[in-house]
Amino acid sequence: MTEQERDLRARLVAAGVELVTREGVNALGLREIARQAGVSHGAPRRHFPTHRELLAAIARQGFGRLTDALAGADALAASTGADARTRLEALARAYLGYAAANPGMFELMFRHDLLEGSGADLRRTTLPLFRTFADLITEVHPQCDDPTAATAALWANLHGLAQLRAWGSLRLVTGTEDITPLLRAALDAHLGPAVR
Amino acid sequence: MTEQERDLRARLVAAGVELVTREGVNALGLREIARQAGVSHGAPRRHFPTHRELLAAIARQGFGRLTDALAGADALAASTGADARTRLEALARAYLGYAAANPGMFELMFRHDLLEGSGADLRRTTLPLFRTFADLITEVHPQCDDPTAATAALWANLHGLAQLRAWGSLRLVTGTEDITPLLRAALDAHLGPAVR
DNA sequence: ATTCGCGAGTAGACACTGTCTACGCCGTGC
DNA sequence: GCACGGCGTAGACAGTGTCTACTCGCGAAT
Numbered sequence: 044m045t046e047q048e049r050d051l052r053a054r055l056v057a058a059g060v061e062l063v064t065r066e067g068v069n070a071l072g073l074r075e076i077a078r079q080a081g082v083s084h085g086a087p088r089r090h091f092p093t094h095r096e097l098l099a100a101i102a103r104q105g106f107g108r109l110t111d112a113l114a115g116a117d118a119l120a121a122s123t124g125a126d127a128r129t130r131l132e133a134l135a136r137a138y139l140g141y142a143a144a145n146p147g148m149f150e151l152m153f154r155h156d157l158l159e160g161s162g163a164d165l166r167r168t169t170l171p172l173f174r175t176f177a178d179l180i181t182e183v184h185p186q187c188d189d190p191t192a193a194t195a196a197l198w199a200n201l202h203g204l205a206q207l208r209a210w211g212s213l214r215l216v217t218g219t220e221d222i223t224p225l226l227r228a229a230l231d232a233h234l235g236p237a238v239r
Numbered sequence: 240m241t242e243q244e245r246d247l248r249a250r251l252v253a254a255g256v257e258l259v260t261r262e263g264v265n266a267l268g269l270r271e272i273a274r275q276a277g278v279s280h281g282a283p284r285r286h287f288p289t290h291r292e293l294l295a296a297i298a299r300q301g302f303g304r305l306t307d308a309l310a311g312a313d314a315l316a317a318s319t320g321a322d323a324r325t326r327l328e329a330l331a332r333a334y335l336g337y338a339a340a341n342p343g344m345f346e347l348m349f350r351h352d353l354l355e356g357s358g359a360d361l362r363r364t365t366l367p368l369f370r371t372f373a374d375l376i377t378e379v380h381p382q383c384d385d386p387t388a389a390t391a392a393l394w395a396n397l398h399g400l401a402q403l404r405a406w407g408s409l410r411l412v413t414g415t416e417d418i419t420p421l422l423r424a425a426l427d428a429h430l431g432p433a434v435r
Numbered sequence: 436a437t438t439c440g441c442g443a444g445t446a447g448a449c450a451c452t453g454t455c456t457a458c459g460c461c462g463t464g465c
Numbered sequence: 466g467c468a469c470g471g472c473g474t475a476g477a478c479a480g481t482g483t484c485t486a487c488t489c490g491c492g493a494a495t
Contacts, residue, residue: 051472069352073453083474084453090472094453150352155406156265166408173412189420195403195412196396196424203399204392210351212362216369216391224385228392232428247443269482279445280482286443290482 052090052100054080059101060148067147068154071098098151099161105148106168113137113172127182128234134176135201135226142205149205173198183234197233204229248286248296250276255297256344263343264350267294294347295357301344302364309333309368323378324430330372331397331422338401345401369394379430393429400425 058079062070073094074084091097116137120130142149155162177194180187187193204225207213214220254275258266269290270280287293312333316326338345351358373390376383383389400421403409410416427433 067352072451074451085455085475086473088454088473153402153406156263156346162407166406166411169408170411189424191413192420192424193428195409196400196421196428199399199403199409199421199425200392200396201399202403203395203397206349206402207391207395207398210349210362211358212365213391213395215362215366217387224388225392225395228385228388229396232389232392268480270480281446281484282444284444284483 051080051082051086055082055087055090055097056100056104059097060104063101063147063151064145065147068151068157071101071151073097095157095159096161099158099165102148102152102154102158102165103168105145105152106165108145108148109138109141109152110168110172112141113175117175127179131176131179131183131197131234132230134179135197135230138201139205139208139222139226142209146209150209153206180234193233197229200229200233201226247276247278247282251278251283251286251293252296252300255293256300259297259343259347260341261343264347264353267297267347269293291353291355292357295354295361298344298348298350298354298361299364301341301348302361304341304344305334305337305348306364306368308337309371313371323375324433327372327375327379327393327430328426328433330375331393331426334397335401335404335418335422338405342405346405349402376430389429393425396425396429397422 055076059071059076062076062079073087076097077084077087080086087094087097091100113134116133117130120133125133151157152165158165173194176198177190180194180197181190184190184193204213204222208222213222213225217225251272255267255272258272258275269283272293273280273283276282283290283293287296309330312329313326316329321329347353348361354361369390372394373386376390376393377386380386380389400409400418404418409418409421413421423433
């Protein structure tokens with residue numbers, strides 16, 4: 044059983060991932076994905092009742108890869124005996140790095156109009172990711188009275204940096220493509236300065 | 240000259256604003272906007288060479304309203320003799336309030352795939368908004384060495400809160416629809432605690 | 436005053452999309 | 466040996482954005 048003969052369901056998702064990575068989210072037409080997978084335009088219907096459910100499956104793959112990237116970055120940082128603050132910085136860099144390296148996929152993942160109906164499932168896949176952040180936050184801020192709020196606020200900051208960079212306004216405002224000073228400012232704000 | 244007889248260009252934009260406010264961004268088909276304005280589907284082409292340029296004009300209206308809302312909130316706070324920190328809080332609330340009250344418009348405003356080509360102009364319209372934030376930031380943090388980065392980081396935090404709330408993940412994580420604790424955490428992080 | 440030109444809106448064609456339906460095909464179980 | 470059910474094909478259908486005649490009305494120039 045070769046690559047071409049796997050389950051059509053997995054092949055369609057793989058074709059979609061390939062497409063969204065190479066051409067962006069508006070190249071993810073149902074017929075285009077079917078063409079990419081080498082089947083007729085009616086074939087996806089046997090595996091996904093509607094176009095949006097296929098897109099949701101593609102986005103799920105993206106969330107999986109993002110979670111893997113974050114887990115890998117955290118494991119790498121933890122293996123060097125880094126403290127919680129440094130590990131959080133590694134996580135943040137991994138989040139922004141994924142968004143920058145996969146702009147089309149990142150856009151799809153948070154396009155709730157395309158994922159409506161399966162959005163609840165997708166949102167749930169971010170929960171372990173969130174918990175990783177929350178655990179490190181409570182380690183950095185032991186006497187924080189609302190660690191969930193602090194974690195959500197930091198996550199929102201990272202997410203906003205990713206989105207505004209993708210939109211192009213950060214380069215307009217800062218004059219450079221490099222957002223590491225912005226990331227540093229955000230981390231310093233939420234976690235306190237790096238050196239105390 | 241009645242409401243129905245104004246320039247078709249303005250009427251199309253008004254119809255689009257109405258549509259996106261009532262039905263969301265995926266109701267903004269070119270033919271649908273034309274129907275809403277009471278003209279044939281070819282009429283918009285005389286005023287907007289392509290569908291995206293019409294959408295960009297609609298989004299421009301949204302940015303204008305957002306800027307107005309922020310300016311109004313800042314003026315109101317300033318008129319009561321509030322300090323910079325309180326005015327920044329009012330601005331932040333106005334930003335999140337606009338995003339919550341006009342979810343469709345807010346989504347359209349940052350959908351760069353729909354606004355490609357006119358995106359640069361739209362981004363520029365956010366510059367005065369950004370300067371308002373930056374001025375207040377330098378007032379709160381006089382000896383900040385990079386106020387632009389601090390301002391961009393705060394803006395990204397607000398934007399991320401707006402987007403993640405629209406996406407629904409904040410409610411999943413915090414268990415409530417109220418994001419004021421998150422906003423407070425973000426403001427405390429970037430500006431320091433309210434009471435020093 | 437008549438005619439010319441042109442801006443503006445209409446209507447239809449075209450290629451494309453997502454969804455639905457009828458059909459054929461092939462492997463499995465009785 | 467045969468019916469059946471799952472899977473992919475192919476066509477129809479309504480809808481979309483864009484493009485191209487076509488018409489109508491009005492202002493200007495002769």
